[in-house]
Amino acid sequence: MTVLVTGAAGFIGMHVAESLLARGERVIGVDNLSTYYDVRLKRARLARLEGHAGFTFVQADVSDREAMLSLAEREPDATRIVHLAAQPGVRHSLVDPYAYVQANVMGHLVMLEAARRLKRMDHFVYASSSSVYGGNRKLPFAESDRVDHPVSLYAATKRSAELISESYAHLFGLPQTGLRFFTVYGPWGRPDMAPWLFADAILSGRPITLYDAGRLKRDFTFVEDIAAGVLGCLDQPAPGNAPRLLNIGNHRSVEVRRFVEVLETALGRTAAVVDTPRPATDVEETFADIAAIEALCGFEPRTSIEVGIPRFAEWYLSWRKGG
Template sequence: MTVLVTGAAGFVGFHAINALLDRGETVVGIDNLNAYYDPALKQARLDHLKDRPGFTFEKMELADNEAVLALVDRVRPDRILHLGAQAGVRYSIDQPFAYANSNLHGHLSVLEAARHLGDDLKHLVYASSSSVYGERSAVPFREDDVTMQPASLYAATKLADELMSSAYASLYGIAATGLRFFTVYGPWGRPDMAYWLFSDAMFEGRPIKVFNNGEMERDFTYIDDIIAPLLRVLDDSPARGHHDVFNIGGASPVKLMDMISTLENALGMTAEKIMLPMQAGDVTRTYADASKLERVYGYKPGVRLEEGLGRFAEWYREWRQREA
């Protein structure tokens, strides 16, 4: 049995592959190693994986549907964990076609690969995002909320991925599940996210940029609280043609200024703050109702922000020393 993991050099992909290998799975990972953020971090993640028994890596563009089809025809995975995508809300304003290429064409390539595998594929699990909910005052966010007003192109592509997946499940009998991630953080994380940007600024003596004058909330979810339920979902074998989506989040939003204070304590530093207005494409709050995931898969997040940022801070110091 083989699991195909897209976005293998990404934050969640790296942790998911480690967990799969820990339990003896055979994993084929693909990634294009693009330069949206430092490719050295992506390569470092791969370096930790490359010598592990059961893992092979292919550098590949997801939008190259012929290459993706040839790969799945060769390795015949029984499950696909599709995490590869162009991330970032603000980057989608400047580079919209990167999102069309990776998140629309790339996602379609994966769906076609799943169609090609037919009965051999037990489950396609893919990453969606809390961004599909857009700006809303009613909280917490529930999977049955109407999600037709995304605040960014990134969010629109993730919503489109859900719709395409639903169509393919119905048309071709694919068992597919989308996971709406809520602000995942932790060691080996993404340098474009606020907690990492703030850490860089504090270590380098620069002020941090605090948008919407700090009047924001995020449902931070520690990476370990993502990976455990993700594997439980991946292990499931839903009926053919079944498509569903689940929130996967901490279900405990934190005010931005409280997150900054927690990060300052974890790093033992104090940030100089520049207060700025809201950025285009951003939203005021995210807040997951994770009761559906708990009911179906027993999901219970367990890592509080103080503990999670403490673990990140410890890793981050080591990373900076390694890269110095």
Template sequence: MKILLTGAAGFIGSHVARILLDRGDQVVGLDNLNAYYDPQLKHDRLARLTGDTGFSFVKMDVADRDGMPALFQRERFDRVIHLAAQAGVRHSLVDPHAYIDSNVVGFTNILEGCRHTGVQHLVYASSSSVYGGNTQMPFSEHHGVDHPVSLYAATKKANELMAHTYSHLFALPTTGLRFFTVYGPWGRPDMALFLFTKAILAGEPIQVFNHGKMVRDFTFVDDIAKGVVHTLDRPPEADAAFDKAHADTASSWAPYRVFNIGNHDPVQLLDFIAAIERHTGKKAIKELRDIQPGDVPATFADVSELERWTGFYPGTSIDEGVGRFVAWYRDYFKV
């Protein structure tokens, strides 16, 4: 297949691209290579892909109102994986316009491109953050997601609503994936594992928010990438039994689905830090802090719907995943 992969230079996108290329798909990778974090890491991720004859790269912002339609018309993609977004919960408190431009305007351009060129299936990144103030665990796609606690989360819920509209109006098959705390090699420098490993190896203190009373469904990036590809291969269909009088948020009368994709094994933050200590061979200097605005104290994914739909179930343990990250970090930064 010929696949558009947005966010191809990103953490998850570069891993997804590798799987697609290895199985023989033609991948057009798109990224704007912005400076939200060090662009060199993005260039280095791309360098692992550009030697493959099945890969071509386009530097473009998904919010480009002229460039995106032209790209869709020129390339005529079979399917689209949309992972490009302005990421980060806390940064949305500082620069909200970046989230509207990328996550809302950009997503509109993706939907329009798919609509007008007959794309067979759009898979896009949502987020566990859409669960917001919900405290019912584990988080299920059947739960309401009407109380986001960050603008980032609100834009991701908006994506799900926008996708449903296009599935309904234009019969465009769309699948949203709610990612749960992704970690692993080539990860983002603003995420906890990267920050903690860097500080611990340097003998510097780490900031531990909510006094360590955080629980996360940490999910290894290889599991996420495999789940994305499994989902791409199974376009949603209209649910003929859908009852509009008792609407279920997990499905629709339109060809639309949303799925959690997490490890289904939540871990205490302090246990996560202990795994980093084991693999670095150094003790962390912990500075305990209050919870930050926009954060939620716990996440826990019910992934039974994803397993039923695709047959895929994430399964990398924290100890294995953290060990692989620390090994990559030491090699990449020569420390």
């Protein structure tokens, strides 16, 4: 089987591509190597993938119509797409909103058009986000909940992609599954995410900022559990006229201050903490109802933060020392 993975040099993308390669699939990895964060990290992820004979890398932007449609014509044997490429980061959407619409809306549309041009498209799996739930106070978040009040532009672009996918399933019978990721962390994570920011500050002797004294809660989900869930869903194609939206999380809501406590232990250092009010872009709590994905493919996250954070810390310390 040939799978096209966009965002292959990204955090989740690298883990998904590795998992596909490990089971013998051919993977075509697409990434534009955006400078949003250190490209050296992205190239290091790619180096891991390029050690596999079944991996081919294409440097291209998913919002580039000519590049993506041309790729679809060159790779007629691709039967599945895992579309993970996106402009991430909730707060950065306040700084550069255009990048989010270009990557997350136009990029999604272009990839759907590329999927339509493949000879046989068995399944199009794409990354959405738990951020679409906005300020929802009903817990846990369920796929049937209303999601029409996003609290960030990032969330709005992810919800827009879901709606575009709904229309493409209706119009063209394209089999699709959208996955709403919940606070993914682990080795090879991004420098703009809390685990990296906290670890860097703690080791450098700088204070970390906790909103509302760290009482905010997140459904922290280990990246290897996420990759297993993505592959499980990929192997269960949705009906062409009935696209799916599924939560993929750990089904545990943990206070951020507890996350920091475990990270302090893993690093052997104590954090200096600055308390500040929660910004408008952040919600109080996220918590995933995962009954639907569990029923579909047996998804069962196994990694608690007490296991996952030390694994992240071990990798981070190695990366900090130069790999």
